[in-house]
Amino acid sequence: MYKLICLLVVGLFAGALCTPSTYDTEHKWITGNLSYPLTSSVIVGGFDPYGYYTYIGRVTYGNNILPARVVAETGLAYFNTDKVSYKLVAYQLLTTQPTLDYEWVRSFDGNYEKGAVSVGTTHWNERVFICRAKADGGLLIGTLFLSLKNCIIKSEDLPLRQFDKYEILVAKPKTN
Template sequence: MYKVASLVLALFAVVYAVPSAYDTVHVWRAGNLSYTVPENAILGGFDPYGYNTYVGRVKYVNDVLPARVVVETGTAYFNTPTASSKLLVYDLLVAERNVNYVWVRSFDGFFEKGLVAAGTTSKNELSFFCRARADAGYLIGTLLLSSQKTCIIKHESLSLRKFDKYEVLVAQPKGNGTLYY
């Protein structure tokens, strides 16, 4: 009995030592270069090379972060408050029948109703989708409302930027539906 209790306690400690978690409110599909892009994937903007970018998320170290996905190259670009990187494995946000995804103007960390999160960071902070016009593209970035209050965007070799005016991704119910957050 003592060994079982110790094992359960150890598992409990491991689970709560890394509080990062994926969003489970919305529908996500696994993606990489070998997968076909779902017809209902959410468009997020375009990059400086003219590629459309899609709303995605990645797991990086212990954080679940928003990403802009270029499906032609199979690359997901993402940002942290201090760095930017890319991964070849990601999830794509797909539209549900009862939900419209729209980009809404926002600023200075204002919490918009229906804000879409990718998941949480290792500090148990929600990471939201934002976008701004930067570097000859409309780029998706990371918004951490409780600590940064700015849209964090970096593209390849260009410098990390923090925008205090940006757009956020919001889920709105179609018709008479209600979304619960």
């Protein structure tokens, strides 16, 4: 009986550690790529150094779900981990909802802001949030891991930037 209980406890512990990343289901995300028309309900997140508007997106990279800055004209989603950056053509876009208002709130040092929008979780089951900061001539969307306490922004032609002061996207119930 003791062996069975130990085996069960070890199995539960291993199962918890092997939890795959999960998507945020609180907000409405739609599939996007260059062949889909851009709807009016997608949310602008900033602009890149080349003058393109960037939209709030998310991508799956390995076992992580990460925020992305999507340039609709090129059909590319730029995203980064805490060390490297990539681009993909498969992504999802955040859209407005009739019951929520989205706004950017100033934050710092990994503080959790009430209503912060999470894109999902990492492979180690940490929630990942959407942040942005002014960098290299643009207002760029980045990745916020609360444990690292920085908004991390990187793209292929820009150096890795870590901001301890940034804006975080929050969702608030609409008031009439």
